[in-house]
Amino acid sequence: MKKIAFSILILMSVIVAGAFIFSPKIANGSKKPIVASPGVTLPDSIQKLIQKACMDCHADEGSSMARGKLNFSKWDTYDVDKQIKKANAMSKEMTKNSMPPKKWRTNNPNDVPTQAEVELVSKWAKSLQK
Numbered sequence: 001m002k003k004i005a006f007s008i009l010i011l012m013s014v015i016v017a018g019a020f021i022f023s024p025k026i027a028n029g030s031k032k033p034i035v036a037s038p039g040v041t042l043p044d045s046i047q048k049l050i051q052k053a054c055m056d057c058h059a060d061e062g063s064s065m066a067r068g069k070l071n072f073s074k075w076d077t078y079d080v081d082k083q084i085k086k087a088n089a090m091s092k093e094m095t096k097n098s099m100p101p102k103k104w105r106t107n108n109p110n111d112v113p114t115q116a117e118v119e120l121v122s123k124w125a126k127s128l129q130k
């Protein structure tokens, strides 16, 4: 009987220690942990498209105006609600051909998203709707 109690004690210590070791990292001073899941992961096909056509501006190295609204370098730190909202905004801007902006299209004619790519983003955004 004692042996069982001892085993349970060991098991509990392991669980508690594990919880400490694997607890989410605290972001610089903020008490709110960065939750890696269950976020929206960008599918490969969309990630490729974003890298090609959006991240000149919407990334840490991009323009401050663009990344202030949508920064794909920080996508994983957005909460799910924000990711879904941004996915829908992406779909909307791309369907209207407002993004990427006209000037960028003129300068990068080979990287302009195709109609198929725009539809891919719309479908993806719709699939996230709760």
Ligand code: HEC
Residues within 6 Å of the ligand: 050, 053, 054, 055, 056, 057, 058, 063, 065, 066, 069, 070, 086, 089, 090, 093, 094, 099, 100, 101, 104, 113
């Ligand atoms: C040449 C730079 C540039 C490129 C390339 C670009 N954007 Fe933008 N984008 C901006 C700027 C600047 C703004 C903010 C000003 C505005 O709303 O017009 C913006 C705003 C947006 C917004 C509105 C964000 C919000 O929440 O209101 C969305 C969505 C967006 N872009 C999506 C995209 C997507 C998707 C792509 C790629 C297919 C893209 N952009 C490519 C510069 C760019």
